[in-house]
Amino acid sequence: MKVGTMFHDVSTSLFRKPVTEKYPFELREPPERLRGQLLWDPEKCTGCGLCAMDCPANAIEMIVLDRKAKRYVMAYHVDRCLFCAQCVHSCRQGCLQMSTDEWELAALNKESYTLYRGDRQDVELVLAGKVPADLAASQ
Ligand code: SF4
Numbered sequence: 001m002k003v004g005t006m007f008h009d010v011s012t013s014l015f016r017k018p019v020t021e022k023y024p025f026e027l028r029e030p031p032e033r034l035r036g037q038l039l040w041d042p043e044k045c046t047g048c049g050l051c052a053m054d055c056p057a058n059a060i061e062m063i064v065l066d067r068k069a070k071r072y073v074m075a076y077h078v079d080r081c082l083f084c085a086q087c088v089h090s091c092r093q094g095c096l097q098m099s100t101d102e103w104e105l106a107a108l109n110k111e112s113y114t115l116y117r118g119d120r121q122d123v124e125l126v127l128a129g130k131v132p133a134d135l136a137a138s139q
């Protein structure tokens with residue numbers, strides 16, 4: 001490259017608006033059909049486990065604490081999820097959907113990639129390992 005051309009490029013770049021985006025300070029509108037993290041509505045859930053069974057990535061554990069009382073905990077392994085939405089199609093109760101705006105899923109440690117959902121006390125029981133193995137209907 002000629003020195004004159006280089007000087008011209010440098011000088012015009014100095015006064016041009018940057019083309020890079022100021023992420024994370026400026027966010028683009030996500031696409032309409034974006035598949036972000038999995039959302040679960042426990043109210044409609046029957047604990048059938050179909051979502052976990054059909055997930056090709058073993059990203060869902062559906063832990064049934066008490067079926068009659070509808071006490072379920074979902075462990076969602078975001079780092080395994082392929083965002084394929086198979087679980088959404090498999091759920092006959094319509095309680096799963098892919099978020100269209102929750103897509104910033106990076107974390108600083110591996111533990112943060114497992115999201116526990118359900119009643120807070122039930123989640124605490126699961127985390128404390130107080131759920132008998134035969135009640136944990138994962139996969
Ligand atoms: S979106 Fe696909 S990979 Fe992710 S939890 Fe659902 S079935 Fe599994």
Ligand code: SF4
Nearest residue numbers: 045046048049051091
């Ligand atoms: S498939 Fe639906 S109803 Fe069955 S355990 Fe999964 S979320 Fe609940």
